[in-house]
Amino acid sequence: MYLGIDCGTQGTKALLLDENGRPLGRGYARHALIERENGAREQEPQWWVDALREAVRQALAQAPGAKVVALGVSGQQHGLVVLDENRKVIRPAKLWNDTETAPQNETLVKALGGNQGCLEKIGIVPLTGYTASKLLWMQENEPENFNRIRHILLPHDYLNFWLTGKLAAEYGDASGTAFFDVRQRTWSKEVLAQIDGGTGHLIKALPELLSPEEIVGTLRPEVAAELGLSPDCVVSSGGGDNMMGAIGTGNVREGVVTLSLGTSSTVYSFRKESIADATGSVASFCSSSGGWLPLVCTMNATNIVTQTLTVVGKTVGDLDSVLAKTLPGADGMTFLPFLNGERTPDLPRARGSIVGLSSNNFTSENLVRAAIEGVTFGVLSGLDLILAGKEPSVIFAIGGGARSKEWRQLLADATGATIQVPMEEEAGCLGAAMQAMYAFRCVTGAPMDLADIADRCVGISQEERQTPRPDLREPYRLAMETYRSELEELYLHKKQ
Numbered sequence: 331m332y333l334g335i336d337c338g339t340q341g342t343k344a345l346l347l348d349e350n351g352r353p354l355g356r357g358y359a360r361h362a363l364i365e366r367e368n369g370a371r372e373q374e375p376q377w378w379v380d381a382l383r384e385a386v387r388q389a390l391a392q393a394p395g396a397k398v399v400a401l402g403v404s405g406q407q408h409g410l411v412v413l414d415e416n417r418k419v420i421r422p423a424k425l426w427n428d429t430e431t432a433p434q435n436e437t438l439v440k441a442l443g444g445n446q447g448c449l450e451k452i453g454i455v456p457l458t459g460y461t462a463s464k465l466l467w468m469q470e471n472e473p474e475n476f477n478r479i480r481h482i483l484l485p486h487d488y489l490n491f492w493l494t495g496k497l498a499a500e501y502g503d504a505s506g507t508a509f510f511d512v513r514q515r516t517w518s519k520e521v522l523a524q525i526d527g528g529t530g531h532l533i534k535a536l537p538e539l540l541s542p543e544e545i546v547g548t549l550r551p552e553v554a555a556e557l558g559l560s561p562d563c564v565v566s567s568g569g570g571d572n573m574m575g576a577i578g579t580g581n582v583r584e585g586v587v588t589l590s591l592g593t594s595s596t597v598y599s600f601r602k603e604s605i606a607d608a609t610g611s612v613a614s615f616c617s618s619s620g621g622w623l624p625l626v627c628t629m630n631a632t633n634i635v636t637q638t639l640t641v642v643g644k645t646v647g648d649l650d651s652v653l654a655k656t657l658p659g660a661d662g663m664t665f666l667p668f669l670n671g672e673r674t675p676d677l678p679r680a681r682g683s684i685v686g687l688s689s690n691n692f693t694s695e696n697l698v699r700a701a702i703e704g705v706t707f708g709v710l711s712g713l714d715l716i717l718a719g720k721e722p723s724v725i726f727a728i729g730g731g732a733r734s735k736e737w738r739q740l741l742a743d744a745t746g747a748t749i750q751v752p753m754e755e756e757a758g759c760l761g762a763a764m765q766a767m768y769a770f771r772c773v774t775g776a777p778m779d780l781a782d783i784a785d786r787c788v789g790i791s792q793e794e795r796q797t798p799r800p801d802l803r804e805p806y807r808l809a810m811e812t813y814r815s816e817l818e819e820l821y822l823h824k825k826q
């Protein structure tokens with residue numbers, strides 16, 4: 331059996347899987363989040379470990395006697411975990427949605443020769459939220475902590491370290507650091523030298539890079555005993571949560587599109603070759619299955635929807651009925667949901683706006699619909715970029731928001747595509763378990779192609795399939811047009 335673990339922003343999930351991709355047990359534990367008005371978003375890595383323990387305990391309790399031969403870890407991308415000479419965490423991890431480091435990101439991009447210079451040096455344009463600016467922020471704001479850095483890890487690398495005692499990284503998650511050349515798949519000495527002044531301090535702190543068929547190691551005996559697993563259990567390289575979501579939706583071949591509605595919203599589609607986007611909106615990340623995973627991410631997604639529901643005294647359980655009884659365009663109300671800045675478009679210092687209020691449309695229901703539409707229109711702009719304007723016929727929707735039938739219907743109506751969800755809704759966990767299966771088979775001499783593993787393990791739910799209603803395409807096109815013109819007027823125009 332295989333175990334997939336997914337450390338998201340709001341919590342950690344675990345999924346126990348058999349050889350044929352059937353789920354046998356699952357678990358979940360929430361994380362706290364440190365949020366400050368200056369844009370800081372942080373978590374203690376220890377919280378992820380505690381949540382992993384609990385989620386795995388719950389999953390294993392549902393299948394007593396399960397023999398887990400391999401596990402894989404999926405983690406929120408970009409977070410910075412720094413360890414000292416005793417391999418102890420130095421400070422809380424700054425996360426993917428931390429916008430406090432916007433000035434440091436601007437400094438770095440400028441020093442590297444602007445967007446074009448960055449593309450030439452590392453094949454990607456760093457955006458606020460990527461890991462590099464967090465290191466520069468530490469160097470400028472916490473020099474003592476910065477000098478103590480001996481090891482640099484991403485969230486899933488840290489969990490792998492806790493599990494195995496080994497320091498390692500892999501290409502998919504590393505490609506979101508902005509100190510990694512996404513074409514050559516190597517750490518970038520040039521970017522690191524911009525941060526440490528060329529002392530070599532940071533490059534020495536970076537671990538070895540693994541490819542998907544390699545493993546980090548096996549479980550530390552004390553961790554194995556605590557989790558109720560065998561110390562021979564193999565830990566695969568794992569990856570960023572989007573890379574694992576890609577594997578878990580069979581997005582390991584060209585032509586598949588996955589849209590995730592989690593704390594962030596993301597859209598991505600596997601490619602055999604890397605792409606270069608000089609605007610930085612499309613990130614040419616490496617996938618964790620070989621190849622690349624061009625991705626667009628917006629920072630404001632289900633958290634905005636949940637907060638709006640709370641403000642009007644409703645819960646997630648009310649979301650479907652609110653969407654069903656309101657109309658596309660929320661009667662003219664437009665919500666630009668940049669509550670903690672935004673990554674796409676690149677507006678890390680922005681704050682949100684609600685426009686078009688009138689005495690007729692100002693209702694709690696329209697407010698909720700406008701929040702959902704604002705989040706959706708943001709990610710659909712990303713979809714246009716990923717597919718270069720081509721229209722998809724089918725989209726895989728995953729993440730907590732994809733549980734909502736009416737939100738999926740909205741996606742279908744607005745895009746003209748069929749929205750399908752995988753039979754296993756925790757696609758990040760599934761992808762991590764599938765990658766564990768792949769790596770285990772590689773190291774035990776029974777290799778199997780990841781695409782074949784996907785054919786075996788990724789099913790499509792027939793009940794939760796939403797087909798587009800053609801008569802609603804035009805109202806959504808108009809609402810999206812209003813959203814984009816407000817965005818231009820209120821944010822992008824002012825930026826120039």
Ligand SMILES: Nc1ncnc2c1ncn2[C@@H]1O[C@H](COP(=O)(O)OP(=O)(O)O)[C@@H](O)[C@H]1O
Nearest residue numbers: 338339340341592593632636729730731733734
């Ligand atoms: N039925 C639902 N409809 C809409 N949103 C939902 C539903 N169930 C959960 N969510 C939202 O999904 C979010 C969690 O999504 P998830 O993908 O687990 O996030 P993360 O991986 O970032 O921790 C929460 O904000 C929650 O409100």
Ligand SMILES: O=C(CO)[C@@H](O)[C@H](O)COP(=O)(O)O
Nearest residue numbers: 338339406407426592593594
């Ligand atoms: O920064 C990105 C993608 O580049 C985010 O997608 C994070 O990886 C967080 O994921 P969720 O917690 O929303 O799953």
